[in-house]
Amino acid sequence: MSRLALGWLRLDASRSVLSVAGIAAVLAVMLLLQGVKAGLATQLRSVALDRGADLIAVQPGVSNIVGARSVLPQLARGEVEAVAGVLAAEPMTTLPLIHERDGRRTPLLLLIADTTGVPRAVEEGRVLEGEGEILIDRSLARIHGLSVGEQLEIAGYSFLIVGVVEATAALWTPLAFTNYDTLIEFYFEADLADDLSAFPLLGYLLIRLDEGTESSGVREAIEAGVPAVDVYGPEQIADNDERLGRTMLGAVLDLLIGIAWVVGLTVVGLFMFTAAEGRRRDIGVLKAIGFPARMIVGGVLAEALIVVLVAAPAGVALARVGAELVGRFAPLYLIEPLRPVSVTLAVAGLLAFSTAGSVGPLAIVRGLEPTEVFRR
Amino acid sequence: MIVRWAVVSLLQARLRMLASSLAVAAAFTLVFMFRAVWEGETRQLATYLERAGADVWVMQAGVSNVHMASSFVGRAKRREVESVEGVRAAAAVLYLNSMVTFSGQRWFCYIVGIEPGQRLGAPWAMAEGRSQVQPGEVVVPGVLARVSGVGLGGSVKVGDRDLLVVGLSEETFSATNPVVFVHREDLADLLWLEGYDSCLLVQANEDTAPGELALRIEAEVDAVEAMTTEELVESDTALARQMGTQIIALMTGICAALATLLVGFTMYVHTARLGTELAVLKAMGFQRGHVYLAVVVQSSLVAASAFGLALAGTAILASLTRGLATVVAVRLTPGAVLEVAGVGALVAIVASLLLARRVASVEPATVFRT
Numbered sequence: 225m226s227r228l229a230l231g232w233l234r235l236d237a238s239r240s241v242l243s244v245a246g247i248a249a250v251l252a253v254m255l256l257l258q259g260v261k262a263g264l265a266t267q268l269r270s271v272a273l274d275r276g277a278d279l280i281a282v283q284p285g286v287s288n289i290v291g292a293r294s295v296l297p298q299l300a301r302g303e304v305e306a307v308a309g310v311l312a313a314e315p316m317t318t319l320p321l322i323h324e325r326d327g328r329r330t331p332l333l334l335l336i337a338d339t340t341g342v343p344r345a346v347e348e349g350r351v352l353e354g355e356g357e358i359l360i361d362r363s364l365a366r367i368h369g370l371s372v373g374e375q376l377e378i379a380g381y382s383f384l385i386v387g388v389v390e391a392t393a394a395l396w397t398p399l400a401f402t403n404y405d406t407l408i409e410f411y412f413e414a415d416l417a418d419d420l421s422a423f424p425l426l427g428y429l430l431i432r433l434d435e436g437t438e439s440s441g442v443r444e445a446i447e448a449g450v451p452a453v454d455v456y457g458p459e460q461i462a463d464n465d466e467r468l469g470r471t472m473l474g475a476v477l478d479l480l481i482g483i484a485w486v487v488g489l490t491v492v493g494l495f496m497f498t499a500a501e502g503r504r505r506d507i508g509v510l511k512a513i514g515f516p517a518r519m520i521v522g523g524v525l526a527e528a529l530i531v532v533l534v535a536a537p538a539g540v541a542l543a544r545v546g547a548e549l550v551g552r553f554a555p556l557y558l559i560e561p562l563r564p565v566s567v568t569l570a571v572a573g574l575l576a577f578s579t580a581g582s583v584g585p586l587a588i589v590r591g592l593e594p595t596e597v598f599r600r
Numbered sequence: 601m602i603v604r605w606a607v608v609s610l611l612q613a614r615l616r617m618l619a620s621s622l623a624v625a626a627a628f629t630l631v632f633m634f635r636a637v638w639e640g641e642t643r644q645l646a647t648y649l650e651r652a653g654a655d656v657w658v659m660q661a662g663v664s665n666v667h668m669a670s671s672f673v674g675r676a677k678r679r680e681v682e683s684v685e686g687v688r689a690a691a692a693v694l695y696l697n698s699m700v701t702f703s704g705q706r707w708f709c710y711i712v713g714i715e716p717g718q719r720l721g722a723p724w725a726m727a728e729g730r731s732q733v734q735p736g737e738v739v740v741p742g743v744l745a746r747v748s749g750v751g752l753g754g755s756v757k758v759g760d761r762d763l764l765v766v767g768l769s770e771e772t773f774s775a776t777n778p779v780v781f782v783h784r785e786d787l788a789d790l791l792w793l794e795g796y797d798s799c800l801l802v803q804a805n806e807d808t809a810p811g812e813l814a815l816r817i818e819a820e821v822d823a824v825e826a827m828t829t830e831e832l833v834e835s836d837t838a839l840a841r842q843m844g845t846q847i848i849a850l851m852t853g854i855c856a857a858l859a860t861l862l863v864g865f866t867m868y869v870h871t872a873r874l875g876t877e878l879a880v881l882k883a884m885g886f887q888r889g890h891v892y893l894a895v896v897v898q899s900s901l902v903a904a905s906a907f908g909l910a911l912a913g914t915a916i917l918a919s920l921t922r923g924l925a926t927v928v929a930v931r932l933t934p935g936a937v938l939e940v941a942g943v944g945a946l947v948a949i950v951a952s953l954l955l956a957r958r959v960a961s962v963e964p965a966t967v968f969r970t
Contacts, residue, residue: 242865249858253630256854285760285790291708292698293670295792320697322669322839329839331668379662396843397668415662415823422672422796454760464706468699472708475775475928476637479921483633487626491862494623498866501616550850557850 228523229530232503239499244535246495247574250488251539252561254570256546257484259561261477263547267394267558268469272461274392275341277430278439280461281313281446281453289318290333290394290465291472294427296453303450304429309437310446314340317407317427321378325368332364332398340430342401348372349387355405358383361398362390363556376400381414393556395469429453485570489577496528496581504585521586528582529575536571602886606894609877610901620866621905624947627859628910628940629917634855635936636918640929642840644774646833648710651771653720654801655810657832658690661823666695666710667777667836668843672796673824680821681800686808687817691720692797694787700780701757702740702748710779711758713787720801723781728752729767731781739767739781758782759790775928802826856943863902863951896952903948907941 233240271289272280281304283294304313316337323330335341342352343359349372352359358376365371365388375382383402392399402410411423433442443455456464500507510520540562547559610617645667649657658681660671675692682690694713699706714722716732723731727742729752738756745751745768755762763782772779788794804813814826827835878891918930 239865239868242861242868246858246861246865249861253854253858283759283792285757286698288699293696293791320668320670322663322665329665329835329842331665331839331843422793467706468708471706472776476641479928480634480637483917484630487630491623491626491858494619494626495862495865498616498619498623501619546854554850 226526226530228519229526232506232523232527233530235506239502240531243495243499243531244538247492247532247535247578248538248542250491250495251536251570251574252542252546254484254488255540255543255561255566256559257477257481258563258566258570259543259547259559260557261474261481262560262563262566263558264395264469264473264477265466266560267391268465269462270391271394271399271465272458274343275316275337275430275458276432277314277340277458278433279431279443279446279455280458281429281431281450281455282461283427284452284454287454287456287461287464288468289428289461291468292318293424294318295424296426296429298426300450300452301426301429304431304446304453307442307445307449309434309442311432311434312340313429313431314338315404315426315428316341316430317404317424319407319424323364323368323376323378325370325377328368330364330367330398332361332400333394334358334400334402336402336404336407337430338403340432342403343387343389343392345389346387347390349385351387352401352403353386355403355409356382356384357386357402357406359387359389359401360385361392361400361555362388363393363554364398364400366553366555367398378410379414381410383410391555391558393558394465395472396556398556431455485573488570489573492574493577493581493584496531496578497584499531500524500527500582501585507586521583524582524586525579528578532571532574532578536574539570540567602881602890602894603897605877605881606897607901610898617866617902617905620862621902621909624859624862624866624902624906625909625913627855627862628906628944629913631855631859631940631943632910632914632932632936633917633930635940636914636930636932637921637928638841639933639936640931641774641776642837643931644929645777645840646837647771647774648712648779649829649833649836651724652693652801652829653724653803654829655804656802656814656817657827657829658800658802658817658821659798659825659827661825663825664827664832664835665839666799666832667839668697670696671798672793673799675795675797677821677824678797678800681802681817681824684813684817684820686805686813687802688805689720689803691715691718691801692784693721693799693801694784694791694793694796695798696787696791697777698759698790700740702744702750703754705748707744707748707778708776710777711787711790712779712781713784714781715784720803723767723769723772725770727768727770729765731767731769733766733781733783735783735785736761736763737766737783738763739769740765741773741778741780742768742770743773744778756780758786761786761790856947859903859906859944860947860950863899863906863947866902892952896949899948899952900945903944903951907944910940911937 268290283296286292286294301313301315304310319334321332321334323332370385372385374385376385433439446455507520543561547561550557550559660673663669663671678690678692696711698711700709723739731739733739750756750765752765754765804810810828814828817826881891921928921930
């Protein structure tokens with residue numbers, strides 16, 4: 225049966241290649257969409273996890289960094305640092321802003337910190353050193369054609385771009401980083417408002433612990449001794465930020481992924497149906513010269529199996545290439561298409577639907593008169 | 601004559617053509633649904649701005665969005681704005697994008713702080729309960745109440761405080777940004793913010809055009825940005841669209857490539873079966889250009905029928921989505937239909953070109969071999 229299938233595949237190599245390419249493309253589309261959701265979660269998690277803190281203090285009732293506004297009293301820092309086991313509590317503030325250039329507006333999340341919290345490595349340029357400087361995410365640089373040494377203007381204030389960092393976007397919003405000296409200068413010089421008391425100065429405390437200190441004990445001690453803050457581990461905030469993404473876009477993405485799967489699997493079934501139906505005459509000839517039906521059915525199934533098995537690695541490779549191209553040309557979106565569960569489910573689905581699609585035309589062939597195949 | 605032959609030969613393989621058209625239609629449907637969901641959600645974001653009752657929005661200088669932005673306007677500005685000629689009424693709201701917990705489930709919401717008795721900026725349509733809130737109370741979207749099981753008399757958590765649900769509003773839900781209404785003081789406490797509003801909602805006198813009033817407010821009141829509702833809606837939807845433009849374009853490209861491959865495959869299988877007929881055409885003296893034309897016509901017919909099927913499929917899917925997944929807004933615009941039609945035309949042409957070599961290689965002598 226496999227010889228028969230291979231024979232059919234070799235008989236019209238171009239058609240076989242098109243079948244493999246089509247099914248690989250369908251698999252790639254399914255994996256890429258699944259990858260958008262996975263990438264969104266990874267980006268959201270990294271906002272908390274990449275800050276380099278053992279614990280993060282937030283305003284009571286706030287438990288996120290992304291999509292949240294946390295304001296802490298200035299005195300909270302000293303109170304937290306006085307708790308046994310706390311090595312340092314570094315301040316961090318977030319500020320949602322919109323950058324506009326040439327009529328194109330991009331929301332960005334400005335993250336302000338002095339030591340802990342800002343990236344220590346850059347893809348291009350250097351890290352923050354002085355006043356007026358900013359690090360921007362690669363996606364923001366690409367969207368607006370910005371590079372190191374240029375100015376980034378927001379609300380009439382010009383930041384000097386000293387570095388471009390990689391993979392620091394979240395919720396399809398790029399992050400940018402600056403220090404507190406720059407924040408103060410920005411507040412005073414930008415066209416924000418008459419009175420600046422509404423703008424946050426201290427939003428979070430990035431807490432580092434003494435070596436060997438158990439974080440849960442310190443967390444309880446801080447919450448007991450400093451009522452102005454709630455304390456979370458970075459993992460908890462990352463979980464909350466990921467949940468935020470799921471809440472905001474989960475239903476939309478799940479709907480699109482669901483439709484893509486239904487559409488993708490249907491396409492594969494119809495694809496194989498068309499391919500097998502196109503072989504109707506060949507199958508009819510085999511029937512006419514006495515090939516047993518079992519062997520013909522086996523041949524058709526083997527052909528579907530071979531096509532899917534060849535298409536699967538091609539589809540995975542295509543999805544990977546697609547994700548890398550997106551990363552290069554639209555770095556705002558992280559696509560992680562190669563989660564084992566997604567790949568396994570998609571390939572299993574393709575096998576099932578391609579088999580079903582191939583077997584369909586056999587019913588037509590069953591009713592075919594042997595003489596009919598010799599007519600044109 | 602060649603066109604007639606192209607149509608007739610295509611119709612002779614009706615079953616295969618139907619299967620192929622369905623497959624291509626599925627790829628187009630995917631593109632339509634991407635656009636419809638994105639457009640639906642984007643438009644839903646602007647509903648509050650459109651229905652809040654304001655002609656002009658006054659915000660912090662330099663701020664021209666509500667979506668993804670924050671704005672702070674000193675309380676004293678309200679009196680200044682009210683004294684501008686042409687202002688019939690003005691009201692202030694405080695707003696915040698933040699998490700609201702509904703029976704353990706956290707939703708990212710626009711939290712709007714209003715004062716009792718305020719009409720501008722308050723809920724405009726109620727499913728149940730009242731639209732006005734006292735301290736400690738909240739009005740939530742009816743859809744969210746249904747999804748979370750928190751109804752009137754239940755409580756939701758905003759920041760670190762539990763608020764009593766006193767009203768279920770309509771038209772205030774979107775999957776990405778539902779709108780909840782709380783008392784202004786509750787939100788000011790949460791923000792640790794005294795003496796500020798986020799924006800002022802202004803109604804113009806009947807004889808005053810909103811655009812004219814916005815300009816007048818900017819001229820007479822320092823450090824504010826004034827926009828008509830129309831401008832603000834346009835600005836917010838454009839921002840939301842821009843955030844997703846690249847990903848939608850990428851997905852459209854990927855699906856278009858898939859559709860091209862499917863049309864190409866269909867036509868390949870079809871022309872393989874018609875090899876002898878193509879040879880006869882060539883033997884009869886038809887030029888290569890005629891044969892190409894036949895293939896282009898057939899590809900276009902497959903793409904066009906797939907496009908029609910996709911439109912029908914999208915309409916069915918959209919109505920199913922509205923019925924089953926009430927949390928997702930779906931909206932297909934004529935612009936999106938035209939864009940996908942353009943993609944479909946491109947697909948047909950590219951798929952035809954893929955076959956050009958095969959068609960060109962058909963030898964007239966083939967007809968005598970079978």
